[in-house]
Amino acid sequence: MIDTHCHIDDPVYAPELDVFISRQQAAGVSAIMVPGVTAGSCESVVSVCCRYPRYLFPALGLHPEEVRSDYEQQLAVIKHSVDELMQVRSEEDKPHIVAIGEVGLDYHFSTEFKAEQHDAFRAQLGWAAELDLPVMVHSRDATEDTYNIIKECSAVCEKSYGRPLRGVMHCFSGSYETAMMYVAIGWKLGIGGVITFKNSKLSTNLCPPDGRSAVPLSSLVLETDAPYMTPVPYRGQTNESRYMSYVAERIAQAYGVSYDDVITTTTATANALFIEK
Ligand SMILES: [Zn+2]
Numbered sequence: 001m002i003d004t005h006c007h008i009d010d011p012v013y014a015p016e017l018d019v020f021i022s023r024q025q026a027a028g029v030s031a032i033m034v035p036g037v038t039a040g041s042c043e044s045v046v047s048v049c050c051r052y053p054r055y056l057f058p059a060l061g062l063h064p065e066e067v068r069s070d071y072e073q074q075l076a077v078i079k080h081s082v083d084e085l086m087q088v089r090s091e092e093d094k095p096h097i098v099a100i101g102e103v104g105l106d107y108h109f110s111t112e113f114k115a116e117q118h119d120a121f122r123a124q125l126g127w128a129a130e131l132d133l134p135v136m137v138h139s140r141d142a143t144e145d146t147y148n149i150i151k152e153c154s155a156v157c158e159k160s161y162g163r164p165l166r167g168v169m170h171c172f173s174g175s176y177e178t179a180m181m182y183v184a185i186g187w188k189l190g191i192g193g194v195i196t197f198k199n200s201k202l203s204t205n206l207c208p209p210d211g212r213s214a215v216p217l218s219s220l221v222l223e224t225d226a227p228y229m230t231p232v233p234y235r236g237q238t239n240e241s242r243y244m245s246y247v248a249e250r251i252a253q254a255y256g257v258s259y260d261d262v263i264t265t266t267t268a269t270a271n272a273l274f275i276e277k
Helices: 011-026 039-051 071-087 114-131 143-161 176-184 202-206 241-255 259-275
Strands: 031-035 056-060 099-106 135-140 167-169 188-191 220-222
Touching (some): 011 241, 031 039, 031 099, 031 259, 056 071, 099 114, 099 143, 114 135, 135 143, 143 176, 220 241, 220 259, 241 259
Parallel strands (some): 031 056, 056 099, 099 135, 135 167, 188 220
16 A cells, blocks of 8 residues: 655654554555655655665645745745656656655645735646656635636646646545535545544445445545554554555544455555556
8 A cells, every 4th residue: 555645754753763664564555655845845855765766756835824924935945856856767766756745735824825826836736747747635614716727727738748747635524515626637546544534424425325336436645644544453653654554444444444455455556646657
C-alpha cells in the first residue's frame, strides 16, 4: 500500500526515523509521499527524502494556511527547489518529485489572506501544468472556490499543453456530490483516518445506501496525513503509514469487497497518478 500524504519531516519522527521506516516497510507500505507546506518545510522534505530516495517521494508547495503577505517570496524559493528536483528526477539516488503540494484553499480559521490564497493556488497550479505534475490539494470550508479555480486552471492547462490538470483531493471528507464532481474531472480522493471515526459520514458518502452508484473504488487513494488524523483504534496517538490498514479495512467493509482488493486498487491508482509518469 502507498501512503500518498505523510508529513514524515515532522520533528516527532526524527529521533527514530530508520526504525520508523523499517516498521512501515515490514507492514507492507511500499512508498510514502511527503508534502511540503512552507519554503522552510520544503527544504526539510527534500532532505528527509534524500535519505530514502525511492521510498520517500517529495511534493513541494505552499499550504493555504501558510499564505501571508510574504507569499510571493515563499513561492519563489519553493519554485526554485521544484526546478532543481525536476532536473534530477530520473536519477535513481536522488529524490523523485511526484507532485505540487500541498496547495489549495482554507477559510476555516481566517479569510484574511483569501485573495493571496487564490493567487498562490493559481500560481502553483500553473507550475503543475507547466511541469506535467499532479497536484495534492488541501481544501477546507472552501469547496466551491477550490473546485472553480481547479476547473479554470485545468482549462488553461488543456489549452496550453493539450492535457487537463490531474491530482488528488487530500483528506477528503466531503459529500457524495462533491466526490462525484472530482471523479467527473478524473481527480482522485485521498482517504485517511476520518473514515474510521465514529461520527464520520464518509463511508456512506462514498457508498450511498439509497441506490445511487458508489464513488468508484478506482478513484480512491490511501493516505495518513501523519502525524495527524490517526485512525481508530489508535486515535490520539501519533499516526503511522501502516495504520492505513484500518482505513483500507473500513473501505472494504463499505464497498463490500476484500481488503486485498482495496489495497491492490488504491495502490494501482496512486502509482498511476504519482509514480509511473
Ligand atoms: Zn497535510
